Amino acid sequence: MFRIGQGYDVHQLTEGRPLILGGIHIPHEKGLLGHSDADVLLHVIADAALGAIAAGDIGKHFPDTDPAFKGADSGKLLEHVWALVKKEGYTLGNIDCTIIAQRPKMAPHIEEMRERIAGLLEASKEQVNVKATTTEKLGFAGREEGIAAQATILLQTK
Numbered sequence: 443m444f445r446i447g448q449g450y451d452v453h454q455l456t457e458g459r460p461l462i463l464g465g466i467h468i469p470h471e472k473g474l475l476g477h478s479d480a481d482v483l484l485h486v487i488a489d490a491a492l493g494a495i496a497a498g499d500i501g502k503h504f505p506d507t508d509p510a511f512k513g514a515d516s517g518k519l520l521e522h523v524w525a526l527v528k529k530e531g532y533t534l535g536n537i538d539c540t541i542i543a544q545r546p547k548m549a550p551h552i553e554e555m556r557e558r559i560a561g562l563l564e565a566s567k568e569q570v571n572v573k574a575t576t577t578e579k580l581g582f583a584g585r586e587e588g589i590a591a592q593a594t595i596l597l598q599t600k
């Protein structure tokens with residue numbers, strides 16, 4: 443049996459924060475703002491997985507009003523989500539993600555992100571794709587006001 447899910451999220455870019463994407467630190471003059479570490483890529487993966495098992499979204503599981511999640515490592519949040527996925531009897535088929543950012547260049551960091559995500563989803567790197575696109579300087583991403591991400595996940599029964 444298969445289940446499909448998708449996720450979309452946006453976080454604002456601001457000075458004085460580290461840029462964490464896909465569970466890794468990316469050197470940049472700005473970082474993403476959020477209640478957690480604001481790792482927009484891990485957030486969409488968690489949302490896609492929750493969507494696939496019809497379990498709502500990360501805001502439902504980890505409210506941004508709960509001090510327990512202030513500065514949270516999104517990898518820990520995704521681990522919790524993945525435990526729910528496994529409890530429902532599913533494993534990863536594959537996941538495809540897109541980061542929408544004018545800057546910085548993601549290409550040098552993609553392989554490390556894939557490895558980190560595969561580790562969190564207890565899968566192989568070959569089951570995980572991460573890509574990036576600019577918006578040709580258009581809109582909030584193009585003005586470097588924020589970074590968006592989206593993901594589509596396919597789960598399969600063990």
Ligand SMILES: Nc1ccn([C@@H]2O[C@H](COP(=O)(O)O)[C@@H](O)[C@H]2O)c(=O)n1
Nearest residue numbers: 543544545546547548549574575576577
């Ligand atoms: N932040 C980004 C954005 C894009 N890339 C890579 O550049 C390619 C071309 O981007 P376009 O927006 O002009 O299509 C894209 O396919 C990515 O390989 C990137 O590394 N980081």
Ligand SMILES: C[C@@]1(CO)OP(=O)(O)OP(=O)(O)OC[C@H]1O
Nearest residue numbers: 476477478480501504505506511
């Ligand atoms: C991850 C959570 C929880 O810390 O906070 P944020 O980092 O603000 O992220 P967002 O995607 O806005 O919402 C989900 C949250 O509840």
